[in-house]
Amino acid sequence: MKILTGYLSQWKGTISFDGMDIRTNTKKIQQIIGYLPENNPLYLEMYVKEYLSFVGTLYQLKIPPVEAVIEKTGLQEHAHKKIGDLSKGYKQRVGIAAALLHDPAYLILDEPTTGLDPNQVIEIRNLIKNLGKEKTVFLSTHILQEVDAMCDRVIIINKGKIVLDQPLDQLRNKQDQIIEVSFDYRIEVVALEKIPNVQKVTNTYDFNYELQIKGAQDMRPAVFDFAQDNGLKILNLQLKNESLEQLFKKLTV
Numbered sequence: 001m002k003i004l005t006g007y008l009s010q011w012k013g014t015i016s017f018d019g020m021d022i023r024t025n026t027k028k029i030q031q032i033i034g035y036l037p038e039n040n041p042l043y044l045e046m047y048v049k050e051y052l053s054f055v056g057t058l059y060q061l062k063i064p065p066v067e068a069v070i071e072k073t074g075l076q077e078h079a080h081k082k083i084g085d086l087s088k089g090y091k092q093r094v095g096i097a098a099a100l101l102h103d104p105a106y107l108i109l110d111e112p113t114t115g116l117d118p119n120q121v122i123e124i125r126n127l128i129k130n131l132g133k134e135k136t137v138f139l140s141t142h143i144l145q146e147v148d149a150m151c152d153r154v155i156i157i158n159k160g161k162i163v164l165d166q167p168l169d170q171l172r173n174k175q176d177q178i179i180e181v182s183f184d185y186r187i188e189v190v191a192l193e194k195i196p197n198v199q200k201v202t203n204t205y206d207f208n209y210e211l212q213i214k215g216a217q218d219m220r221p222a223v224f225d226f227a228q229d230n231g232l233k234i235l236n237l238q239l240k241n242e243s244l245e246q247l248f249k250k251l252t253v
Helices: 026-030 048-058 066-072 088-100 118-131 144-150 168-174 220-229 244-252
Strands: 033-036 106-110 136-140 153-158 161-167 177-183 198-205 208-213 234-241
Touching (some): 033 088, 048 066, 048 088, 066 088, 088 118, 118 144, 136 144, 144 244, 161 244
Parallel strands (some): 033 106, 106 136
Antiparallel strands (some): 177 234
16 A cells, blocks of 8 residues: 555556556656555644645645535534544544545545444445545455445455455356255255255254355255255245355465
């Protein structure tokens, strides 16, 4: 993230924005980037509106759109409060507002939901999704549920190398199916493994099983037929895709 923003200069490779090389056009590229670091660098003794006006002067903006970014980030009721008195979620909003002041084309967010409570996570997630309608947002996170909730494209890096780069909808279509099924009594795993296209069966607890299925065909009818043939009652039958956590683990072992 620091390399993408031009903060670090000692690195190998090439990076370009809109055809501009970051090594030779650092200042121009920084003018079209908004950046929220993982450790949000705020002046806690300043008031929200005061701080955003100050950041506007750093960008050398004649008339910083302070009111506009305050409204966009939902800070209206907190504009005249000290930053140090805000919750972690609203401090993140202030950081995002500061990154938006110069109307960048690219928004780079490093771990924006780390340390937030569940309600704050949802609020920041919705804010980022709305910003993504207007701007290209680069989001770094180890919370893979956030990728599922906010992103259109996912890149997984392992030991400095890209091991996956795909649109999220295409990725979901290619993922193995997971069928969760509960019966009225326990059955041997080896019997379930005989269902067509079943690659792996896990007895998760009691009479509940997780079936990993190869291919896109919905195999729930086959599971239903299996239950009928063996005199079983199905208490629960649910289809889901392999989670990003499972995929991440598979690609980074």
